[in-house]
């Protein structure tokens with residue numbers, strides 16, 4: 001079709017396939033989708049391509065309508081082998097957490113009501129005492145995410161003052177979250193001390209003057225320094241701060257309530273240790289190793305938590321009722337000491353290799369001779385345990401670079417998309433990061449793709 005023959009909007013509207021559905025869709029939406037399609041036809045004809053027939057245009061309009069009316073954010077299957085995959089939404093939630101979130105969103109909730117008095121209360125009560133009980137902290141505050149928690153903490157406590165950080169910890173966490181930028185945003189002045197690989201207690205001590213408000217530790221979440229390195233421990237920082245009447249802020253990033261060493265992983269700083277050591281405030285994420293919904297958890301000394309609660313920024317970083325209900329349900333798993341069997345992140349970490357091997361065997365059977373089960377590693381991810389990984393069994397599909405990329409694409413474009421990872425021209429699928437209830441869907445996807 002040439003440009004001058006391109007149909008007008010009305011012509012498309014009266015095509016029998018469109019005319020038959022006009023009552024089903026809002027007129028304005030239909031017209032705007034037709035316009036978009038015609039614009040695309042114009043562009044491709046101008047670019048030297050042959051334009052589509054009227055039937056072709058109508059078919060494209062229907063497809064466009066379909067995709068406009070479907071939410072783009074959908075559930076996917078994570079077979080990538082990264083448990084806390086930020087781009088895939090981090091932690092999958094426990095059954096109890098999902099139920100609590102559903103309950104809280106279905107109707108009204110006693111979000112900010114003092115049930116005894118019937119008057120206004122604080123939404124924080126639903127998690128504060130739980131967090132204090134679990135961590136030993138005096139007080140707690142939960143906000144939108146950890147980045148906003150750190151920003152709130154620095155703004156409320158260190159604005160126009162200096163905060164000392166080891167140069168090796170003035171890091172970028174990923175997604176553009178850089179500690180120096182957050183400090184600048186808060187109005188606190190960052191003082192970096194030491195060198196990239198070595199910082200000593202005396203570096204902190206020498207930088208202290210009357211304008212310093214706090215010493216800060218930032219967990220180097222996504223990288224690890226190897227070789228000749230030295231960092232000042234939290235205990236040492238707290239010792240120096242105590243002598244100089246300063247606060248210690250501890251950004252743990254992931255922050256674990258369980259000891260990762262018990263699962264054959266590298267040690268990850270535990271939340272309880274930070275409190276016990278005496279940090280003024282400790283910050284961590286709700287959706288990393290805690291395994292709950294997105295949230296920023298701030299715990300520590302009451303006098304500082306109270307200051308944060310009263311700061312105007314606390315309102316703009318506020319957490320909503322749905323995630324608050326989910327976070328409380330996740331925390332209850334820890335209080336009941338059932339996190340390893342109920343919180344999916346910990347179920348994945350704790351899954352025995354034998355079980356994973358069995359599942360990998362079932363998946364690879366669906367592929368006939370095209371795949372084999374190989375040894376591999378699962379990454380915890382999410383800025384926890386840099387370099388830390390768990391042994392796993394992978395289904396490896398080996399069939400040349402192009403073919404492997406094509407299979408990866410087909411898996412991604414399915415109704416329930418499946419994400420693997422490509423390494424050295426092999427498509428790798430890791431059962432450890434896939435919920436067991438999703439096995440059936442994977443097996444069907446693989447057998448359908450390979451039958452074709």
Ligand SMILES: *Cc1c(COP(=O)(O)O)cnc(C)c1O
Pocket residue numbers: 145146147148150173177218219220221251252253254284285286295296382383384
């Ligand atoms: C992940 C991380 C953050 C950001 O946490 P979000 O919950 O993603 O906002 C901040 N600091 C550290 C050290 C982190 O690892």
